[in-house]
Amino acid sequence: xxxxxxxxxxxxxxxxxxxxxxxxxxxxxxxxxxxxxxxxxxxxxxxxxxxxxxxxxxxxxxxxxxxxxxxxxxxxxxxxxxxxxxxxxxxxxxxxxxxxxxxxxxxxxxxxxxxxxxxxxxxxxxxxxxxxxxxxxxxxxxxxxxxxxxxxxxxxxxxxxxxxxxxxxxxxxxxxxxxxxxxxxxxxxxxxxxxxxxxxxxxxxxxxxxxxxxxxxxxxxxxxxx
Amino acid sequence: xxxxxxxxxxxxxxxxxxxxxxxxxxxxxxxxxxxxxxxxxxxxxxxxxxxxxxxxxxxxxxxxxxxxxxxxxxxxxxxxxxxxxxxxxxxxxxxxxxxxxxxxxxxxxxxxxxxxxxxxxxxxxxxxxxxxxxxxxxxxxxxxxxxxxxxxxxxxxxxxxxxxxxxxxxxxxxxxxxxxxxxxxxxxxxxxxxxxxxxxxxxxxxxxxxxxxxxxxxxxxxxxxxxxxxxxxxxxxxxxxxxxxxxxxxxxxxxxxxxxxxxxxxxxxxxxxxxxxxxxxxxxxxxxxxxxxxxxxxxxxxxxxxxxxxxxxxxxxxxxxxxxxxxxxxxxxxxxxxxxxxxxxxxxxxxxxxxxxxxxxxxxxxxxxxxxx
Numbered sequence: 001x002x003x004x005x006x007x008x009x010x011x012x013x014x015x016x017x018x019x020x021x022x023x024x025x026x027x028x029x030x031x032x033x034x035x036x037x038x039x040x041x042x043x044x045x046x047x048x049x050x051x052x053x054x055x056x057x058x059x060x061x062x063x064x065x066x067x068x069x070x071x072x073x074x075x076x077x078x079x080x081x082x083x084x085x086x087x088x089x090x091x092x093x094x095x096x097x098x099x100x101x102x103x104x105x106x107x108x109x110x111x112x113x114x115x116x117x118x119x120x121x122x123x124x125x126x127x128x129x130x131x132x133x134x135x136x137x138x139x140x141x142x143x144x145x146x147x148x149x150x151x152x153x154x155x156x157x158x159x160x161x162x163x164x165x166x167x168x169x170x171x172x173x174x175x176x177x178x179x180x181x182x183x184x185x186x187x188x189x190x191x192x193x194x195x196x197x198x199x200x201x202x203x204x205x206x207x208x209x210x211x212x213x214x215x216x217x218x219x220x221x222x223x224x225x226x
Numbered sequence: 227x228x229x230x231x232x233x234x235x236x237x238x239x240x241x242x243x244x245x246x247x248x249x250x251x252x253x254x255x256x257x258x259x260x261x262x263x264x265x266x267x268x269x270x271x272x273x274x275x276x277x278x279x280x281x282x283x284x285x286x287x288x289x290x291x292x293x294x295x296x297x298x299x300x301x302x303x304x305x306x307x308x309x310x311x312x313x314x315x316x317x318x319x320x321x322x323x324x325x326x327x328x329x330x331x332x333x334x335x336x337x338x339x340x341x342x343x344x345x346x347x348x349x350x351x352x353x354x355x356x357x358x359x360x361x362x363x364x365x366x367x368x369x370x371x372x373x374x375x376x377x378x379x380x381x382x383x384x385x386x387x388x389x390x391x392x393x394x395x396x397x398x399x400x401x402x403x404x405x406x407x408x409x410x411x412x413x414x415x416x417x418x419x420x421x422x423x424x425x426x427x428x429x430x431x432x433x434x435x436x437x438x439x440x441x442x443x444x445x446x447x448x449x450x451x452x453x454x455x456x457x458x459x460x461x462x463x464x465x466x467x468x469x470x471x472x473x474x475x476x477x478x479x480x481x482x483x484x485x486x487x488x489x490x491x492x493x494x495x496x497x498x499x500x501x502x503x504x505x506x507x508x509x510x511x512x513x514x515x516x517x518x519x520x521x522x523x524x525x526x527x528x529x530x531x532x533x534x535x536x537x538x539x540x541x542x543x544x545x546x547x548x549x550x551x552x553x554x555x556x557x558x559x560x561x562x563x564x565x566x567x568x569x570x571x572x573x574x575x576x577x578x579x580x581x582x583x584x585x586x587x588x589x590x591x592x593x594x595x596x597x598x599x
Contacts (some may be wrong), residue, residue: 085515096510100236
């Protein structure tokens with residue numbers, strides 16, 4: 001089976017009035033397990049569309065997207081949410097935690113969507129939080145956490161279902177330089193340790209140093225940046 | 227259930243506020259239904275209790291006792307008709323009772339004097355004393371509410387506007403007509419009271435107001451054809467014909483209807499606005515793999531928990547209210563009625579959450595990407 005994330009000549013078009021917008025233009029990229037890739041580019045360049053297609057939120061207009069071996073172009077909407085639940089871990093922008101769940105429940109709700117929460121799931125969630133330095137904050141609510149802590153919870157949540165692919169959408173958008181470095185290095189560390197295929201979309205030029213490869217997105221075209 | 231409960235605990239204030247509104251609505255629904263039930267009992271209990279299936283009135287009387295005058299002799303002809311098991315005459319006249327020997331200052335009690343054949347299927351069972359008997363024409367059985375006015379078995383009372391006196395032979399339970407206590411007398415005695423003025427019987431032999439029939443599947447039209455000048459209706463139609471009955475229960479039902487619609491709208495709008503506020507949050511949940519059904523269930527579970535808690539509190543408050551209500555208030559809480567309105571409220575609330583569910587289903591998980599809120 002083909003682990004990791006593989007896009008082969010993927011295009012995505014939108015119809016806007018009578019105009020056809022090309023959001024992704026024959027994008028091909030392959031991310032192996034344990035590899036951390038950054039995609040940089042100005043806003044409107046197609047980064048979000050790229051992430052949506054890679055994360056099974058959107059189906060491509062053309063081309064093949066393999067998320068841990070599953071070709072999402074052939075799946076129904078219901079199956080897409082299953083792929084997102086089991087194969088993809090999303091780390092989104094700062095306000096992406098559920099406000100009424102405490103830190104531990106943020107992780108367990110993901111397990112609950114996939115079925116029952118067993119004792120070992122609880123232990124694994126606690127261990128993840130411990131690793132990310134949140135061991136003493138498990139019963140806190142998001143409003144009681146700092147921006148950096150919230151993003152660490154989001155990292156733990158992305159990992160709790162043990163997905164093959166991790167996708168991060170501007171994970172440092174609301175953080176200062178020190179916390180941004182802290183969060184991205186944590187992502188890099190977890191991705192390496194757990195053998196995940198990871199993609200981070202960012203416009204933050206300070207960060208790609210943590211990544212194995214950097215791509216630039218411009219007008220829907222993806223090209224290696226260095 | 228899990229998400230729903232966690233959120234309700236976290237956003238306590240918000241849910242307590244909508245909960246209070248829900249409780250008030252449920253409370254008012256139950257009180258109105260109890261009041262409606264009490265009023266309709268007061269207006270028509272005697273009619274509703276009677277073991278009769280059909281009522282024969284004079285033609286053109288609009289199924290109203292007060293407008294109908296028939297000959298009691300028709301009962302025998304009716305007995306001969308197919309499907310009719312038994313037929314018995316009945317008459318009603320409103321009057322007031324004054325205890326014998328009481329001063330004229332003493333309060334008079336309004337009563338409905340109901341003439342029936344002693345021993346017929348129309349005679350209710352006594353809870354105290356003895357029933358009617360043809361040998362004792364001036365003896366009556368009265369609703370036990372007369373006891374509150376100081377009447378006892380063996381007491382004699384005078385009737386307003388009549389020289390007739392009646393002795394209480396016994397008491398019956400829950401027998402009221404037109405909001406006053408029913409007093410049952412033998413039909414012959416009733417005629418003396420009702421047609422005291424010469425000529426008021428319009429020359430009808432053995433006059434009565436109506437003849438009650440027992441029997442299944444009687445064809446009213448067939449009876450109308452056989453006996454010209456009569457009109458046969460079902461007992462429930464006769465209840466509707468009681469003066470003021472339709473208007474009274476219609477008013478209460480209209481209020482109940484409005485209340486239920488208002489309740490549905492309040493719950494529906496609350497959850498709709500609440501869902502709109504959470505669009506981004508639902509988008510995130512969908513992005514991390516939540517299925518539509520999982521999120522829709524959470525909304526339904528919240529509406530369900532809110533409704534059950536609100537209805538429960540409403541029931542408790544209603545019983546509390548009933549306990550402190552003044553005696554004589556026509557309030558009659560029926561468990562079946564309570565259950566009916568509880569389920570109706572619950573069902574209407576759940577239906578009203580459909581708008582929110584539709585909204586949840588339409589939320590695009592792409593909302594979770596990009597723009598920071």
